[in-house]
Amino acid sequence: MTTSIRHIAKLAGTSVSSVSRVLNNSGYASPELRDRVEAAIRTLNYTPSKGARMLRGAPSRMIGLMLPSIDVPFFGILAHAIEQELFQHGYQTLICSTAENMEHEARYISMLLAQRVDGVIVASAFGSIEHFAVLRDARIPVIAIDRELNGVADDAVMADHEEGGRLMARHLIGLGHRTIAIVGAPAHSQPIQLRLQGITAEMAKGGIAPAVVAMAEEHSFAETYRLARELLASRPDVTAIIGTTDISAIAAIHAIQDRGFSVPNDYSVVGFDDLPEAAYVFPRLTTVAQPIRDVGQQAARLLEALIEAQQTGDESRQGAIVKVPVTLIARDSTGPVRS
Numbered sequence: 019m020t021t022s023i024r025h026i027a028k029l030a031g032t033s034v035s036s037v038s039r040v041l042n043n044s045g046y047a048s049p050e051l052r053d054r055v056e057a058a059i060r061t062l063n064y065t066p067s068k069g070a071r072m073l074r075g076a077p078s079r080m081i082g083l084m085l086p087s088i089d090v091p092f093f094g095i096l097a098h099a100i101e102q103e104l105f106q107h108g109y110q111t112l113i114c115s116t117a118e119n120m121e122h123e124a125r126y127i128s129m130l131l132a133q134r135v136d137g138v139i140v141a142s143a144f145g146s147i148e149h150f151a152v153l154r155d156a157r158i159p160v161i162a163i164d165r166e167l168n169g170v171a172d173d174a175v176m177a178d179h180e181e182g183g184r185l186m187a188r189h190l191i192g193l194g195h196r197t198i199a200i201v202g203a204p205a206h207s208q209p210i211q212l213r214l215q216g217i218t219a220e221m222a223k224g225g226i227a228p229a230v231v232a233m234a235e236e237h238s239f240a241e242t243y244r245l246a247r248e249l250l251a252s253r254p255d256v257t258a259i260i261g262t263t264d265i266s267a268i269a270a271i272h273a274i275q276d277r278g279f280s281v282p283n284d285y286s287v288v289g290f291d292d293l294p295e296a297a298y299v300f301p302r303l304t305t306v307a308q309p310i311r312d313v314g315q316q317a318a319r320l321l322e323a324l325i326e327a328q329q330t331g332d333e334s335r336q337g338a339i340v341k342v343p344v345t346l347i348a349r350d351s352t353g354p355v356r357s
Contacts, residue, residue, distance in 0.1 A: 099314030172337025177308035183216020202262025282353035301350035
C-alpha cells in the first residue's frame, strides 16, 4: 500500500493540514509537532512519488548545500564559491548548517524535499547515513564534497588529502625533523583521517612515527590550542608540529609563543588549507594549499551536469571521484631542526 500524508497524520496523531505544513515548510508548526511528523515520515519511509514531483511543475532551480558548519573559515569559503557558481547558472542555494548532528541532517533533508530542490551537495554526513536514502529514492542528484559518501552519492569532489599529508611530513623531514607531533581536529573527519594516513605513511618511509597524535572532537582554535599547550609541556623533545588544519597550526603557533618559545627557531609548524589567515599570522604559516574555491566550483558544475543528464533522460554516465591536486607553500613557520 502506498503511503500517503493521511497515513503520516494518523501515525503522528495530527491533521493532514499539519503534515502538509511540515512537508512544505509553510505556516507554523511547533517543534514538538514537527518532531512527531518527521518521526512518522521516517517510520513509514515516506518520499514524494516521482509522479507527484512532476505534477508540481517545472524544476525549482534550487540547490541544497549541507555543511557541518558555516562559522569554520574553510566551509564559509566553500559555501561562497558554490553559491556564486550556481547563481551564475540560474540556481539559488539553500545553505544548511547541520553541526554534524543526524537529527539536524534529517530535518534539513525533509525541508529540501519540501522545497523541491533539483540537487544537493553534501559535506555534512556524520555517523549513520540511512536518512540520506530518501534523496536517492526521490531521484534527487547528490554530490559529495570534501569527502566520499558511499551509498549516498556516486560522485564526489575533494582535495587529495592523503597526498597533502605526505607533503607536510616530507617537508619537515627534509628540514631534518625526526620528532614530529600532530595536533588537530575533528578526529572523526574523513579528510582529517586521510591526511593522517598520508603523514604516517611518509614518516614510515623514513623509519619514524609521530611522537604524539593529539586530536580533538571539536574543530576550534581553543581546543587545539589546549592540546598544543599540553603537548609542549609533556614532550619537550618535539621539534615540529603538524596542524591537520590551518586553524590547528595557528593555535600551535600561539601556544608556542605563549610559552616563551620561537617559531621556527625552537619549533617548526605546518598546516593544511591555505586559508587567508595563513598569510596574516606571524610568522606566516607554511601550509598545504587546497584550492577551496576550485573544489566548490567543480562540485557545482558536476551537479549541474547531473541535473541536466537526469532531465534529458541520459542514464549512461558513471559516477566520478574527482581529486583536486594540492601543493605545499613554504613560508616562515618552518625551518631546520634546532640544534
